[in-house]
Amino acid sequence: MSDSPHLLFDPAHLTDQEQARLQNLQALIAAGIDPYPARVQRTHTIAQARALYESNPPLEAATYGPVVTVTGRLKAFRNMGKVSFADLEDGTGQMQIVVRRDQLPDNWYNDIWKKSIDLGDFLGFSGPLFVTKTGELSVEAHSVQFLSKTLKPMPDKWHGVRDQEKRYRRRYVDLIGNPEVRDLFRTRAAIVRALREYLDNEGFLEVETPILQPVYGGAAARPFVTHHNQLHQDLYLRISFELYLKRLIVGGFDKVYEIGRDFRNEGVSFKHNPEFTQLEFYEAYADYNDVMNRTEQMIAYVAQKVLGTLTLQWQEHTVDLTPPWRRISLRQAILDATDIDYEAFPDAESLSNEMKRMRIDHDPRQPWGKLVDKLMSTFVEPNLIQPTFLVDYPRDVSPLAKGSPTDPRQVERFEGFLAGMELCNAFSEINDPIDQLQRFIDESYHATQGDEDAHPVDEDYIDALSFGMPPTGGFGIGVDRLTMLLTGKDTIREVLLFPHLRSVKEEAEEEVAPESSSQ
């Protein structure tokens, strides 16, 4: 077809249903109807129309109420001959429309309504509100606006879209067909709003810091690398906000937070996406105990605000968020779960040997801290169903956390767990620039030893600390995971509108086969 702008709308490539819709589009144009008009006449959203009828009911039953013009997507229709019932949906709800042949001009009902309008089209209907004999509040259509033509068939009206790949690749279709998915993302927005509300009410300042960073840091992860052409400069997409937010504490903002996207070049799983939403806050004149208290309060506030309860169901578990949460040292938790006291095996070799003796599968080349983390994540984390803080971590897995005043091998750090999943990470921040530099150097040493997640040295950050930072408590939480927990979802993809998926390879591309860069 030479008149098709693109193969996408070449009838030879369309299904029977798509061809029928394209023909209906042309029929509308032939009838002098603009299928994509620029203006909409609307007096009420569907929710407003319902409220209007509630507050202005007709004096006698079965008579007409106020006249409204409502707009929306046609979700269903039931054609009874000379009258049709249609379900119209906008962002606020659904309304039944009663379309009578004799209320519409000329042959509009037979020629346009019955022939050229498809499920999914956007329409506006003007007429009085009334309640049908079967009790359904409806608008009787006295005039109709055509608003937008739909060229693809709608998802199954009863089952929606179930196929996960289809749902994630074409989330818009998922959202059209599955109202509960729309509800879930409204809940997600409410969670983020409640987090902001809590922190704003507590006097925190919301800030925005660079996503493109010359030196990445603040977490143990591999970064994405990009390049600024004009400046001839490699830049990293941030893996955390931490080092920038603490520069702001140096600058005199005592309480700051940021909610935004982090990027980590790691594997994808039910709880990992390459980009994810993080909340971090930093509070001057506080330590990790203060942060622990605040964490309980904040999560409980959000749950109460969004769910109206502190008891939530996550998969087969019932979780009670009521503060205070259980607190146990990491050392004790691992000791309870494995009978290994990692303090008794203070280097990688002895700990690895002990793990080998207990037939615990691990990589013996890993540094000591990684082995401790392995014990924690394998034997402790899955059993932390009720909210729990693991406190006091080994110094060498925590390069930004302040050392314990009583035990030089420990730092003042905790992680929060819920439903067997790590939720947040926090500590008393190192504010001694010389100590921090030494930790960075130790990390760089690890980097030369093959630990790819180790921190590079951020000399500008050391410079910032050298101007003086008050004792400060810091905190980070994965907002996606928090959303999973509060909505009962067992995969992060369900709480991300557009989760990362491998791109589908086009057949035409395969012949080109460009050399891929080294991994």
Add this chain to the structure above:
RNA sequence: GCCUCGGUAGCUCAAUUGGCAGAGCAGCUGACUCUUAAUCAGCGGGUUGCAGGUUCAAGUCCUGCCCGGGGCACCA
């Protein structure tokens, strides 16, 4: 990267031991002035993810590849 399970009509799903690829919704044609998963009659719609192989015969068995789910590894 490795292991494992899956991919059938626009959507949701069937297809017994290898034996004519089906249903509901949606679509098309028609009937119907209170339906709401409307109903009734009729009709069309398939490269069974892709490419090979075995076989008289492949959705089904074998090999490779693509995409997805789950697990491992890595990580938060």
